[in-house]
Amino acid sequence: MAQHTTTTRLLTPLLSSFRxxxxxxxxxxxxxxxxxxxxxxxxxxxxxxxxxxxxQAKTSDPRVNLxxxxxxxxxxxxxxxxxxxxxxxxxTIHRAWMLxxxxxxxxxxxxLIRMHQSMHRxxxxxxxxxxxxxxxxxxxxxxxMEKKGIFGHGGVxxxxxxxxxxxxxxxxxxxxxxx
Amino acid sequence: xSTCQKAARPLTxxxxxxxxxxxxxxxxxxxxxxxxxxxxxxxxxxxxxxRVWDPTTVTSxxxxxxxxxxxxxxxxxxxxxxxISTSDNLPFEQLPYQCFxxxxxxxxxxxxxxxELIKTERxxxxxxxxxxxxxxxxxxxxxxxxxxxxxxxxxxxxxxADINDPLIxxxxxxxxxxxxxxxxxxxxxxxxxxxQHKLITxxxxxxxxxxxxxxxxxxxxxxxxxxxxxQVSPGEFVDSRISEYPLRxxxxxxxxxxxxxxxxxxxxxxxxxxxxxxxxxxxxxxTNVPLSPTINxxxxxxxxxxxxxxxWLAPFAQKGSPYHRYSVFVLEQGSELNAEALKAIPRxxxxxxxxxxxxxxTPIGMSLFxxxxxxxxxxxxxxxxxxxxxxxxxxxxxxxxxxxxKPRGWEAKHxxxxxxxxxxxxxxxx
Numbered sequence: 001m002a003q004h005t006t007t008t009r010l011l012t013p014l015l016s017s018f019r020x021x022x023x024x025x026x027x028x029x030x031x032x033x034x035x036x037x038x039x040x041x042x043x044x045x046x047x048x049x050x051x052x053x054x055x056q057a058k059t060s061d062p063r064v065n066l067x068x069x070x071x072x073x074x075x076x077x078x079x080x081x082x083x084x085x086x087x088x089x090x091x092t093i094h095r096a097w098m099l100x101x102x103x104x105x106x107x108x109x110x111x112l113i114r115m116h117q118s119m120h121r122x123x124x125x126x127x128x129x130x131x132x133x134x135x136x137x138x139x140x141x142x143x144x145m146e147k148k149g150i151f152g153h154g155g156v157x158x159x160x161x162x163x164x165x166x167x168x169x170x171x172x173x174x175x176x177x178x179x
Numbered sequence: 180x181s182t183c184q185k186a187a188r189p190l191t192x193x194x195x196x197x198x199x200x201x202x203x204x205x206x207x208x209x210x211x212x213x214x215x216x217x218x219x220x221x222x223x224x225x226x227x228x229x230r231v232w233d234p235t236t237v238t239s240x241x242x243x244x245x246x247x248x249x250x251x252x253x254x255x256x257x258x259x260x261x262x263i264s265t266s267d268n269l270p271f272e273q274l275p276y277q278c279f280x281x282x283x284x285x286x287x288x289x290x291x292x293x294x295e296l297i298k299t300e301r302x303x304x305x306x307x308x309x310x311x312x313x314x315x316x317x318x319x320x321x322x323x324x325x326x327x328x329x330x331x332x333x334x335x336x337x338x339x340a341d342i343n344d345p346l347i348x349x350x351x352x353x354x355x356x357x358x359x360x361x362x363x364x365x366x367x368x369x370x371x372x373x374x375q376h377k378l379i380t381x382x383x384x385x386x387x388x389x390x391x392x393x394x395x396x397x398x399x400x401x402x403x404x405x406x407x408x409x410q411v412s413p414g415e416f417v418d419s420r421i422s423e424y425p426l427r428x429x430x431x432x433x434x435x436x437x438x439x440x441x442x443x444x445x446x447x448x449x450x451x452x453x454x455x456x457x458x459x460x461x462x463x464x465x466t467n468v469p470l471s472p473t474i475n476x477x478x479x480x481x482x483x484x485x486x487x488x489x490x491w492l493a494p495f496a497q498k499g500s501p502y503h504r505y506s507v508f509v510l511e512q513g514s515e516l517n518a519e520a521l522k523a524i525p526r527x528x529x530x531x532x533x534x535x536x537x538x539x540x541t542p543i544g545m546s547l548f549x550x551x552x553x554x555x556x557x558x559x560x561x562x563x564x565x566x567x568x569x570x571x572x573x574x575x576x577x578x579x580x581x582x583x584x585k586p587r588g589w590e591a592k593h594x595x596x597x598x599x600x601x602x603x604x605x606x607x608x609x
Contacts (some may be wrong), residue, residue, distance in 0.1 A: 085271065089279045092345040096282030099289055099343065 236264035271346060286343045293340035300333045338365045358472035361435070368433040371401045379546065382413040386504055386547065391447055392459070392531045393542060400544030401431040402509055416502070417494075417548045420555035423562070425463070425479035425491040430470055430509050430544060437471040441510040441540055442479070445531060446494060448503040450572055461529035462505065464489035466516045470509075488521045493563045498552045499572030506547040510540035 070076060082090060126141040151157055159179075232242040234253045238261045243253050253260065269275075272283060307326060315322050341347055341362040348366075350356055356363030379398055383389055389396055404411040405427045411417055428442065444463035451458045465486045468477060479491060496503040508531065516538055524534075535542065557568040585591070593601055 085274075088271070088345050088349060089274070089276060091348065092286070092343075093278055093282040095343045096285040100285055103289075 236260055238264060271349075289343065290340050293336055297333065297336045297340065300329060300336060304329050304333065334361060337361045358431075358475075359435070364433045364435070364472055367431065371431070371433070375401055379413050382547065383545070386414055386549075388447075388504070388506055388545070388547065392445065392506060392508075393535070394532070396542055396545070398542075398544045400433070400509060401429075402507065402544040402546040403429040403431075404507060404546050404548060405429070411546075411548045413546050413548075415548050417550055418555060419493070419495055419550060419553055419559045422505075422548070422550060423493040423559050426507065428477040428479065428507065428509070429475055430477060431475050432470060432472055432543065435472065437469055437474070439467045439512045439515060440470045440543070441466045441512060441516065441538075442468060442477065443508045443510065443529075443531065443534070444491075445506050445508070445529060446503050447506065448496075448501065449527070450497070450500045458527065459529055459531070461489050461524070461526050462492045462494060463487075464521070464524065464529075466512070466518050466521060485518060488518050488524070489526060492526070492565075493559050494550045495556050495560050495563070495565060496550045496552050497567055497570055497572060498556075500552070502549045502551045504547055504549055506545055508542050509544045510535065511543045513539045513541075516540075 123141065123144055126144050127138065129140060130137045132138070149155075230242075230245075232246045234246055234251050235255070237243055237246060237253050238257055243257075246253055255263075304326065307322065307329070310322075312319050312322060338361055341360075342365075347356075347362055351363055351366045356366065358364055358367065376398065379402075383396060383398075404413075406417065406421045406424055407427070409417075409421050426444070430440070432438075442463065442465045443461065445459050446462055447457070447459040449458045449460045463479060465479065465482050466488055467486055468482060470477070494503065494505050521538075534540070560566070560568040
């Protein structure tokens with residue numbers, strides 16, 4: 001049932017605009033109908049001006065008709081309107097929500113920065129751990145700098161990815177590429 | 180019982196109780212109930228006084244009629260009035276909505292933080308001010324820039340502390356904002372820039388105020404014009420009988436402090452027959468007018484004689500001359516000017532550029548109106564003692580150097596009766 005009503009609601013304006021178009025084309029094509037109409041409705045003034053104006057009013061934009069149909073349809077819900085105080089309350093809640101969200105984001109970012117700095121400090125500590133010259137010096141630092149498993153286990157760096165296209169490129173691999 | 184009902188139960192009970200209480204006591208509890216009751220009791224001894232209806236709470240037709248008879252319209256809908264009269268008069272920030280209360284708590288906490296920041300910033304500024312210049316690395320210049328940026332940050336914090344307050348927003352929207360406070364000035368500035376600033380900038384460019392009167396100009400103050408009760412929007416045509424009386428200015432500045440301003444009204448389209456050019460004429464000049472965010476109304480007719488340098492001359496546009504632009508400039512002075520010395524300035528040929536450069540004044544705001552010859556102009560000119568109402572300006576006819584061209588085209592060529600056969604049917608019949 002609901003499906004049916006929506007389809008009719010969508011179709012009716014189209015039908016009506018089509019119908020109006022047909023009607024207008026008929027009136028322009030056959031001169032008999034408007035003549036009788038004119039004789040019946042014409043009262044005192046017989047100026048051609050009036051007729052021209054009526055014709056002008058009749059030709060309206062179907063898009064405007066369509067919009068008007070939907071905006072003024074009884075099933076279209078009324079626009080959301082708040083009373084002043086309620087709008088003010090709404091505004092207050094909105095502002096507080098934005099503020100809270102921003103604070104949460106900032107706290108998250110600060111935490112990330114803190115963790116990154118901590119890691120950096122630890123790596124510096126490892127780098128300066130033992131004096132240079134020996135074979136073993138900086139071993140721990142080198143191990144810490146290894147990037148094993150950072151692209152997932154058995155994964156490849158993202159730089160090696162190429163865009164998936166329908167056809168192969170003219171040059172399959174650019175060997176001369178450097179960052 | 181659904182959760183919704185459960186949540187609404189205390190509220191409904193509260194409403195019911197207040198209603199019954201109000202019905203039994205026949206009084207609506209408000210802040211001034213005691214004195215009013217006493218008054219009523221005292222009056223009841225003598226004669227029964229006419230009942231006083233409150234336009235915010237009256238619900239009966241009788242009461243409404245009585246109020247309207249006195250010329251007071253009841254406020255809002257009857258439904259709203261009934262709601263107000265039966266509810267206890269809770270202030271806005273105590274309204275019992277959970278989310279709203281939570282939001283207020285968040286905003287209050289934020290404001291507290293901002294106030295702390297303001298306190299520390301103030302301390303920092305005072306510390307830097309107390310420091311000797313020799314101890315600072317960049318010297319005096321560095322100190323000044325740092326102080327300036329810190330003060331700017333302090334202003335920013337002051338605004339941020341108050342910008343989320345719903346009551347401040349409400350008070351500003353009601354026009355009850357105190358312009359001495361930075362937040363209201365900030366909000367007013369935003370409001371002005373939303374439309375009025377754009378409008379006046381457009382008028383300045385459309386009506387060529389900028390190349391004609393000043394080399395460049397960016398308004399920072401809101402200037403509104405009115406002749407008595409007639410409000411004038413920027414660039415409007417004003418009847419000469421209306422503009423006969425001096426202007427009323429409303430100048431709103433958005434930065435704190437009192438300053439002295441000069442006010443100039445210039446007609447920049449005075450036709451000069453000798454030079455075949457347009458010149459400008461000063462219609463009004465006043466100096467040393469105090470202006471602050473709260474003292475913003477300047478009626479030109481009520482300025483004291485010590486301020487007025489050139490008294491008001493009614494705008495007039497002589498017959499045949501194109502419309503005249505009357506621009507009203509508000510110029511901020513660096514220091515007090517000598518009004519007596521300024522009286523030597525002639526009315527005709529007044530140049531705003533040279534005035535600005537000579538007396539070190541900076542234009543902060545402007546507004547303008549236009550004027551044309553109309554049926555009242557002759558009377559206005561006569562009353563203000565200006566002659567020339569009988570003169571009508573006319574454009575000099577420019578004689579063309581080239582002789583007039585003969586009519587060309589097919590029709591001109593075949594105009595003679597020899598070509599009658601080629602003419603169109605209508606012409607042939609005629």
